[in-house]
Amino acid sequence: MTRQTQFTLRPRSRGFHLITDEVVRNLPPLPEAGLLHLFIQHTSAGLSVNENADPDVQQDLAAIFDRLVRERESYYAHTLEGDDDMPAHAKSTLTGVSLTLPIVGGRLGLGIWQGIYLCEFRNRASGRRIVATVIG
Numbered sequence: 001m002t003r004q005t006q007f008t009l010r011p012r013s014r015g016f017h018l019i020t021d022e023v024v025r026n027l028p029p030l031p032e033a034g035l036l037h038l039f040i041q042h043t044s045a046g047l048s049v050n051e052n053a054d055p056d057v058q059q060d061l062a063a064i065f066d067r068l069v070r071e072r073e074s075y076y077a078h079t080l081e082g083d084d085d086m087p088a089h090a091k092s093t094l095t096g097v098s099l100t101l102p103i104v105g106g107r108l109g110l111g112i113w114q115g116i117y118l119c120e121f122r123n124r125a126s127g128r129r130i131v132a133t134v135i136g
Contacts, residue, residue, distance in 0.1 A: 003028045003134045008127040012120050014084070016050070016058040020115040024108065027132055034103040034136015041129040044088035044122050046095030052115030065091050065121070088121035095119045103136055 007026040009019060023038065030036070040047050051057040069090045071083040078086045099116065102109035110116075118128060 001031065001034075001134075001136060005132050006129060007132070008129050009118060011125060011127050012118060013125075014062070014120055014123045016048075016061045017118045017120060018052055018058070018115045019118045020052065020108075020110070023116055023130070023132070026130075028134060030103050030106050030108075030134060031136030032103075032106050034134060036101045036103055036108065037098065037133040037135070038101070038116070039098045039131045039133075040118075041131060042097070042125075043092055044085065045125065045128050046092045046097055046119040046121070047099045048095050048117040048119055049099060049101070049110070049114050050117050051113050052110075053113055058117075061119075065094070065119075068094070082123075084121065084123045091119070091121040103134070 005026065005028055009022060027036070038047055050061070069087045071087050073086075076086045078089070101116075120128070
């Protein structure tokens with residue numbers, strides 16, 4: 001059995017945001033065992049799995065990424081869409097745009113300290129579109 005749904009996450013500002021609950025609310029009923037594949041249909045945001053307990057992790061990740069890929073570098077050619085646009089594309093490449101998660105016992109098989117993150121790299125973005133494919 002394969003099921004697919006598409007949904008839009010609520011808009012968020014730049015940063016790393018836990019979206020596990022929002023994703024789960026938008027999924028069809030999950031099988032006892034299988035896989036969930038999530039794909040974000042954007043080139044300036046990403047998806048990741050990381051710690052879901054301490055919000056300092058989200059703040060630290062944002063600081064790390066902003067140091068790794070800085071705005072207004074003189075060598076950027078793609079600059080017409082704002083100072084945050086080209087860095088957002090580069091950061092999206094670093095995080096990736098998809099996740100594959102196990103489904104165990106009818107639930108996502110995340111570890112106790114794991115959550116799904118929207119990695120939003122634009123200062124202001126509209127809702128981000130997700131394609132969710134459930135296989136099982």
